[in-house]
Amino acid sequence: MRQLSTQDASFEQQLTSLLAFETVNDIDLLKTVDDIIAQVRRDGDEVVLRLTQKFDQHPATTMQELELSQESLVDAFEALDDDVKTALTTAATRVQRFHERQAQESWQYEDELGNRLGQKVTPLDRVGIYVPGGLASYPSSVLMNAIPAKVAGVGEVIMVVPAPKGVLNPLVLAAAHLAKVDRVFTIGGAQAVAALAYGTQSIPAVDKITGPGNKYVAAAKRAVFGQVGIDMIAGPSEVLVYAEGSNNDRADWLAMDLLSQAEHDRVAQAIFVTTSREQLDAVALEIEKALAALPKADIARDALQNRGALILVKDRAEGMAVINRVAPEHLELSVDDPDDLLSGIRHAGAIFMGRHTPEAIGDYCAGPNHVLPTSGTARFSSPLGVYDFQKKSSIIYCSESGSKPLAKTADILAQHEDLEAHARSARYRYQ
Amino acid sequence: MRQLSTQDASFEQQLTSLLAFETVNDIDLLKTVDDIIAQVRRDGDEVVLRLTQKFDQHPATTMQELELSQESLVDAFEALDDDVKTALTTAATRVQRFHERQAQESWQYEDELGNRLGQKVTPLDRVGIYVPGGLASYPSSVLMNAIPAKVAGVGEVIMVVPAPKGVLNPLVLAAAHLAKVDRVFTIGGAQAVAALAYGTQSIPAVDKITGPGNKYVAAAKRAVFGQVGIDMIAGPSEVLVYAEGSNNDRADWLAMDLLSQAEHDRVAQAIFVTTSREQLDAVALEIEKALAALPKADIARDALQNRGALILVKDRAEGMAVINRVAPEHLELSVDDPDDLLSGIRHAGAIFMGRHTPEAIGDYCAGPNHVLPTSGTARFSSPLGVYDFQKKSSIIYCSESGSKPLAKTADILAQHEDLEAHARSARYRYQ
Numbered sequence: 001m002r003q004l005s006t007q008d009a010s011f012e013q014q015l016t017s018l019l020a021f022e023t024v025n026d027i028d029l030l031k032t033v034d035d036i037i038a039q040v041r042r043d044g045d046e047v048v049l050r051l052t053q054k055f056d057q058h059p060a061t062t063m064q065e066l067e068l069s070q071e072s073l074v075d076a077f078e079a080l081d082d083d084v085k086t087a088l089t090t091a092a093t094r095v096q097r098f099h100e101r102q103a104q105e106s107w108q109y110e111d112e113l114g115n116r117l118g119q120k121v122t123p124l125d126r127v128g129i130y131v132p133g134g135l136a137s138y139p140s141s142v143l144m145n146a147i148p149a150k151v152a153g154v155g156e157v158i159m160v161v162p163a164p165k166g167v168l169n170p171l172v173l174a175a176a177h178l179a180k181v182d183r184v185f186t187i188g189g190a191q192a193v194a195a196l197a198y199g200t201q202s203i204p205a206v207d208k209i210t211g212p213g214n215k216y217v218a219a220a221k222r223a224v225f226g227q228v229g230i231d232m233i234a235g236p237s238e239v240l241v242y243a244e245g246s247n248n249d250r251a252d253w254l255a256m257d258l259l260s261q262a263e264h265d266r267v268a269q270a271i272f273v274t275t276s277r278e279q280l281d282a283v284a285l286e287i288e289k290a291l292a293a294l295p296k297a298d299i300a301r302d303a304l305q306n307r308g309a310l311i312l313v314k315d316r317a318e319g320m321a322v323i324n325r326v327a328p329e330h331l332e333l334s335v336d337d338p339d340d341l342l343s344g345i346r347h348a349g350a351i352f353m354g355r356h357t358p359e360a361i362g363d364y365c366a367g368p369n370h371v372l373p374t375s376g377t378a379r380f381s382s383p384l385g386v387y388d389f390q391k392k393s394s395i396i397y398c399s400e401s402g403s404k405p406l407a408k409t410a411d412i413l414a415q416h417e418d419l420e421a422h423a424r425s426a427r428y429r430y431q
Numbered sequence: 432m433r434q435l436s437t438q439d440a441s442f443e444q445q446l447t448s449l450l451a452f453e454t455v456n457d458i459d460l461l462k463t464v465d466d467i468i469a470q471v472r473r474d475g476d477e478v479v480l481r482l483t484q485k486f487d488q489h490p491a492t493t494m495q496e497l498e499l500s501q502e503s504l505v506d507a508f509e510a511l512d513d514d515v516k517t518a519l520t521t522a523a524t525r526v527q528r529f530h531e532r533q534a535q536e537s538w539q540y541e542d543e544l545g546n547r548l549g550q551k552v553t554p555l556d557r558v559g560i561y562v563p564g565g566l567a568s569y570p571s572s573v574l575m576n577a578i579p580a581k582v583a584g585v586g587e588v589i590m591v592v593p594a595p596k597g598v599l600n601p602l603v604l605a606a607a608h609l610a611k612v613d614r615v616f617t618i619g620g621a622q623a624v625a626a627l628a629y630g631t632q633s634i635p636a637v638d639k640i641t642g643p644g645n646k647y648v649a650a651a652k653r654a655v656f657g658q659v660g661i662d663m664i665a666g667p668s669e670v671l672v673y674a675e676g677s678n679n680d681r682a683d684w685l686a687m688d689l690l691s692q693a694e695h696d697r698v699a700q701a702i703f704v705t706t707s708r709e710q711l712d713a714v715a716l717e718i719e720k721a722l723a724a725l726p727k728a729d730i731a732r733d734a735l736q737n738r739g740a741l742i743l744v745k746d747r748a749e750g751m752a753v754i755n756r757v758a759p760e761h762l763e764l765s766v767d768d769p770d771d772l773l774s775g776i777r778h779a780g781a782i783f784m785g786r787h788t789p790e791a792i793g794d795y796c797a798g799p800n801h802v803l804p805t806s807g808t809a810r811f812s813s814p815l816g817v818y819d820f821q822k823k824s825s826i827i828y829c830s831e832s833g834s835k836p837l838a839k840t841a842d843i844l845a846q847h848e849d850l851e852a853h854a855r856s857a858r859y860r861y862q
Contacts, residue, residue: 087843117798138848207811226664229811233657253859259852295851350825356834356860357827360853364841367548368825380638380660382823392813394781394799396788403787410795412518417569420726421690422791428684
């Protein structure tokens with residue numbers, strides 16, 4: 001595993017190359033995806049069914065077979081072992097409670113002229129949630145996408161999840177039941193994104209699509225952006241664990257926290273930053289030890305080798321600079337005084353404070369969303385939240401007298417923008 | 432001008448075709464834009480300068496000549512006539528005041544287990560504002576993009592505005608001064624978007640790019656989305672004016688309000704919806720009369736013919752249904768009781784209430800933003816605001832005891848997602 005130090009002359013360059021991850025937008029991929037979207041827009045259900053048979057080897061022969069009943073979701077939940085049922089319910093309840101605090105309210109105020117101004121907040125009518133199939137089909141992702149939408153008051157939540165060879169993860173269906181998903185279609189890929197964006201005979205068009213997917217799904221989301229809203233284009237997941245060599249730290253805990261990121265996939269990124277050379281070596285050792293006992297050691301080892309790093313910094317200030325430079329999706333602060341660090345952190349998707357807050361708790365059940373900005377996009381974007389499923393309309397009410405001075409100002413500025421109808425429309429209100 | 436009625440058997444179909452506006456994503460355009468972006472990433476300033484000379488016929492021979500000094504912005508402001516100076520200052524002040532109410536605050540709470548959860552809100556570090564050059568170079572757009580960024584606390588606001596043949600609108604520079612824009616580069620097109628997204632030797636990379644532009648700018652914004660944040664891909668502008676044939680309405684006012692949209696460009700959309708056939712005819716007549724005296728009659732006539740409509744509805748309920756179907760960027764409610772309509776309006780960028788609130792006032796100086804979701808995207812997006820220049824980090828702090836039950840839940844769920852390192856990392860915290 002790569003070891004870097006801020007003392008290296010080439011540190012800045014090494015860090016840049018560590019963080020580089022280019023999503024390839026190759027023209028062939030774009031063309032394939034554009035073709036699929038055009039086909040779905042033209043022929044609807046027929047194309048969706050055909051492509052689902054082809055790409056997912058799904059045995060369905062009619063579109064109806066690609067929709068799941070609410071009963072099948074309930075059945076999946078009821079069939080779970082009690083401990084899983086409890087764990088999933090606990091997670092759903094905590095996610096619900098946290099997100100209820102995010103709901104935005106409409107507001108208005110009256111200005112000194114007697115005009116009323118404000119914003120009206122409303123939920124989206126209908127949203128689509130993309131849930132990956134196969135190995136990366138996670139029930140927690142269903143909760144994290146659907147619950148904020150429901151808290152926002154979205155009228156209808158439509159979930160799509162591909163079922164390779166017709167096989168589905170029953171926990172995903174159980175989570176859909178818990179999260180009160182309204183309809184579930186077992187479709188995936190660019191065809192599912194196109195169907196949600198434009199609608200087909202069976203699948204209603206939605207207003208926004210959220211959720212992660214492979215490169216076809218990502219390209220399709222980028223292409224339909226504007227027709228519908230989308231969340232981020234997700235990159236590989238990453239964690240940055242920060243420590244300062246305290247005796248309260250346990251190297252085996254820190255190692256396992258890093259590995260819990262690395263086991264996701266071969267391009268996942270785990271970065272350890274510490275002010276202590278001794279701790280850096282101890283964590284490196286514990287990673288090796290832990291790897292020996294992990295079922296996904298192979299994936300984790302690749303991820304650590306390709307994109308992992310142990311970084312030695314001189315002091316806290318340097319540590320903070322590295323954190324803000326990385327803008328990590330997940331940031332763990334394994335220090336005695338995490339609150340003291342908080343004001344210096346400018347960019348991070350989620351901040352896990354202290355030694356008893358491993359990323360895994362946030363992934364499942366702390367309450368905050370686990371859909372977080374990846375690949376440095378925490379510089380400009382936020383965790384998925386209720387606010388992603390609400391939108392605002394500005395409200396402007398001018399009284400007859402309050403309108404006059406504003407109309408005069410608008411008249412002057414419109415004339416200078418050579419917009420005569422604007423100017424006259426304003427002038428009617430004050431002359 | 433097209434007249435429709437909800438009584439027509441084909442009304443639904445006619446409305447669909449009225450609203451259809453396809454942004455063409457042709458592969459050639461994408462390729463041209465991708466090439467420009469790749470060149471700017473590789474060779475930086477040199478390419479930006481060369482393309483600015485080529486596309487804008489700009490006389491500059493060095494990159495330094497493409498940056499404006501703060502003094503030149505002050506000079507532009509000082510040279511304005513007093514009435515314009517006052518109008519621009521009034522607009523800036525009102526926009527500032529309204530947007531100050533949008534700033535989001537960090538929040539935290541303690542759950543029943545003694546864990547602390549919340550979200551930390553921070554401004555973006557640096558943003559880029561694209562201001563179109565030439566005819567559509569509006570000082571009001573500078574205020575509407577830069578002021579919310581400054582209210583959010585963005586560290587540095589970089590404006591780009593192309594200067595065809597080196598010529599700039601002095602009001603745009605004056606507005607940049609008023610809005611406290613930090614740096615101004617006279618560049619445009621896909622090369623300006625690429626420079627802002629990736630940075631060059633002279634132009635610092637930003638975290639988000641906002642502002643409208645032509646199809647090259649729109650395609651470039653779509654392409655760099657993910658590297659940086661972007662606002663919407665803007666479509667043509669539209670207004671829907673709703674009335675109910677009241678004697679308090681003035682047909683000449685309604686006509687001019689529609690024309691103030693139509694004069695923008697040949698694909699702008701102006702729609703009048705009324706419950707009164709008599710009023711519909713009167714407004715049609717006033718539009719013709721007003722057109723005769725408008726300098727941009729030619730553009731407005733084209734817009735009305737191509738994309739305008741006068742729509743007769745049976746009653747208020749039908750009117751509301753048409754409004755929500757259109758999800759207009761601008762909605763004027765020319766009725767006695769606009770507040771009674773408010774709860775029924777699900778989708779609109781900005782709602783102009785009553786007869787003394789023409790769109791023109793909102794365009795310039797009411798206070799709310801004039802950058803609004805176009806082409807039906809009010810279904811899922813919001814006016815530009817301070818919230819577009821802030822982002823959130825989730826905060827999770829588990830106490831030693833509060834961590835244990837959550838760690839147990841995470842352990843169970845992680846095992847069912849076959850993520851063993853997640854499970855162990857959680858288990859360390861409760862065993």
